[in-house]
Amino acid sequence: MTTKFLFVTGGVLSSLGKGLAAASIAALLKARGLRVTIQKLDPYINVDPGTMNPFQHGEVYVTDDGAETDLDLGHYERYLGIHLGQNNNYTSGRIYHSVITKERRGDYLGGTVQVIPHITDEIKNAILSLASDAMDLVIVEIGGTVGDIEGLPFLEAIRQLRADLGKDNVLYIHLTLVPFIKAAGEVKTKPTQHSVKELRSLGIQPDIILCRSEVELSEDIKNKIALFCNVDKDAVFTAIDVNHIYELPLMLYEEGVDQKIAILLRLAAKNPNLEPWRTLVHTLHHPQHEVEIAVVGKYVDLKEAYKSLHEALTHGGVANHARVRFRYINSETVTAETAPSLLRQVHGILVPGGFGTRGVEGKIQAITYARTQGIPFFGICLGMQCAVIEYARNVLGLAQANSEEFDPLTPDPVIYLMREWYDFRSGCMQYRDPGCDKGGTMRLGAYPCRMRPGTLAHAAYKAEEVWERHRHRYEFNTAYQERLEAAGLVISGTSPDETLVEIVELRDHPWFLGCQFHPEFTSTPMQPHPLFRDFIAAALAYQRGA
Known part of the structure; x- marks a missing residue:
């Protein structure tokens, strides 16, 4: 035909x-x-x-x-x-x-x-x-x-x-x-x-x-x-x-x-x-539960900026027969003093991706609140990087830990600009040229992630390896991996050659996970993404126990 x-x-x-x-x-x-x-x-x-x-x-x-x-x-x-x-x-x-x-x-x-x-x-x-x-x-x-x-x-x-x-x-x-x-x-x-x-x-x-x-x-x-x-x-x-x-x-x-x-x-x-x-429509109109999620980002004044994220959270709700209520919070307004009032009575906190320094310290404060108060936390891309920075500062004791994106002179660049990595799609090395055009400096598209057994990530995916989509320039600095793991941070997902850290999480927490990739891009209403499904499930469990 x-x-x-x-x-x-x-x-x-x-x-x-x-x-x-x-x-x-x-x-x-x-x-x-x-x-x-x-x-x-x-x-x-x-x-x-x-x-x-x-x-x-x-x-x-x-x-x-x-x-x-x-x-x-x-x-x-x-x-x-x-x-x-x-x-x-x-x-x-x-x-x-x-x-x-x-x-x-x-x-x-x-x-x-x-x-x-x-x-x-x-x-x-x-x-x-x-x-x-x-x-x-x-x-x-x-x-x-x-x-x-x-x-x-x-x-x-x-x-x-x-x-x-x-x-x-x-x-x-x-x-x-x-x-x-x-x-x-x-x-x-x-x-x-x-x-x-x-x-x-x-x-x-x-x-x-x-x-x-x-x-x-x-x-x-x-x-x-x-x-x-x-x-x-x-x-x-x-x-x-x-x-x-x-x-x-x-x-x-x-x-x-x-x-x-x-x-x-x-x-x-x-x-x-x-x-x-x-x-699907019946489930959306007749939910058995309702849960409130705070999205702490810098583009919250335009909801279209988080369109896939919004939909993926909705899909996670569908998988749990729950309606997701959204509380969008401008990360620039979050401080140690305002976090308790801004995040009061939410059942989960999500920190999404983004570029640039604006609002980053507010995201870190929101992560501190989620970690210390035992509220389910999900960090995506920059949200994962901020979780690493927060943990390095407040648990490992590296007070000036930062990303090279925000402070090129930081003495502890726990997030840094990796110059080269192996591309499992092409079977070739990829090289970053900081002088290249903006798109040319990013890791873009689907890359493999290998899961560590016994982790939240492995339990969600029920698979040893998955492919997820990326859009970022900066990476977890593996020079700090041993110290961060000794302090309690769990590296639960890496590239097959273990040079790229893809997922981090915490053990002694109801549900705390950050991923370097964008799982929202592969979530559909008929097949909700497993990380969003489990995040909403954790938020419901927190709500019942609160």
């Missing part, structure tokens, strides 16, 4: 949920037995989001192969239960960089390089790279909003693809806003009409319109949109606000979105098996 393509665009305004809609549609079509993958095309000029401020862009999601990508790839992986990679996320910067590299190399034989056809051809090649005999459908989300100047080459490229591949192999879905005006007590279709008009002016006629709305749209409203936007009456669907994002696939199924897609693309799809989704 020929690989078919479904393109998702957005109109009126940003943050309507294109990524969640695309992921939900993909999940429905996968449940129908189709082989589906998904791609995000981002119009911004950055080559990738790796150097972008989390306050502007949200989290940077990392794939197994080390791609730093848009956070929507996290939704894709969680909803589909598959692993994506470099070819599943392209930006304008990456596309232009490739074209300019080819021009400098002489690939265009001295011709004038233009947006059409050179940029658009590069975009089409990126899209078509996912087609194969093993793939029935590729869903492509176009970032941004119709009308953005940066997105024009992407829209032109997908316009051309319908002519290239034939109308039976290409489908356009447009997600738009239908606002409800409370004062008038009615919905307004004009923004949708203008958005579709803008899209049609670029040569793209949407086949399906998804209408994001606070309220259910009546048949009269849907018919009006269909008439003015030139789509079938049964191709206008309500994408109503839901209480939980994992309800969206079921809601779109009830609307009949996947059935319409299957008809228009002539997909040989069977009836979907949605029982796993129904079970």
Whole structure:
């Protein structure tokens, strides 16, 4: 069967949920037995989001192969239960960089390089790279909003693809806003009409319109949109606000979105098996327990900065039939004096990753409080490094212990910039050049971790070795390993050659664990990550004993 393509665009305004809609549609079509993958095309000029401020862009999601990508790839992986990679996320910067590299190399034989056809051809090649005999459908989300100047080459490229591949192999879905005006007590279709008009002016006629709305749209409203936007009456669907994002696939199924897609693309799809989704939603709505977790970080003013973390904690709750309540705390506000009031009555404390010195001392104070008060603690990436610093200072007695990231002149760099390490993926040594570009100095992607028997980590994974995703520059300094272990710190996970420390924990504590990697990136609602599962279980046990 020929690989078919479904393109998702957005109109009126940003943050309507294109990524969640695309992921939900993909999940429905996968449940129908189709082989589906998904791609995000981002119009911004950055080559990738790796150097972008989390306050502007949200989290940077990392794939197994080390791609730093848009956070929507996290939704894709969680909803589909598959692993994506470099070819599943392209930006304008990456596309232009490739074209300019080819021009400098002489690939265009001295011709004038233009947006059409050179940029658009590069975009089409990126899209078509996912087609194969093993793939029935590729869903492509176009970032941004119709009308953005940066997105024009992407829209032109997908316009051309319908002519290239034939109308039976290409489908356009447009997600738009239908606002409800409370004062008038009615919905307004004009923004949708203008958005579709803008899209049609670029040569793209949407086949399906998804209408994001606070309220259910009546048949009269849907018919009006269909008439003015030139789509079938049964191709206008309500994408109503839901209480939980994992309800969206079921809601779109009830609307009949996947059935319409299957008809228009002539997909040989069977009836979907949605029982796993129904079970998940039932568990979310009918929890047996409730637990409160404090997330002590520096980007808490934008929850999107911790999107995968938030979802992984929710998954951990699902595994324990518990609703997780979140208490986000700005680490800059945490001191020895404020910690007791800020962290009062929480059942677990999580310190996430981050870069730079701001807020680090607050994270260390939160870890001290968790360690000394016996509150379950989970440190991720920088959170693990801060746990090592805290232990070195307050238990081992190295008062000036620090990371070279925060104090290059510290006399006790328990966390330092490792210059080289063995890459078990490539079978080669990797070297850090501090003068290299920012991305080039990081350990990125999946690396193996070998567990020490009899530890929290080994009990959680129930495996001798696992692969987890990394995104960091600094490492545990093994020159201090012997002294820290003698003082009671347990090294429970390392690289197979034992040169890289991946997990640390404490024995005489209800549950205290820090990991150098990002386990939140591989957690899904159907398969919660074992560390998040056990962390929430420990928080519930602490709650019962408190």
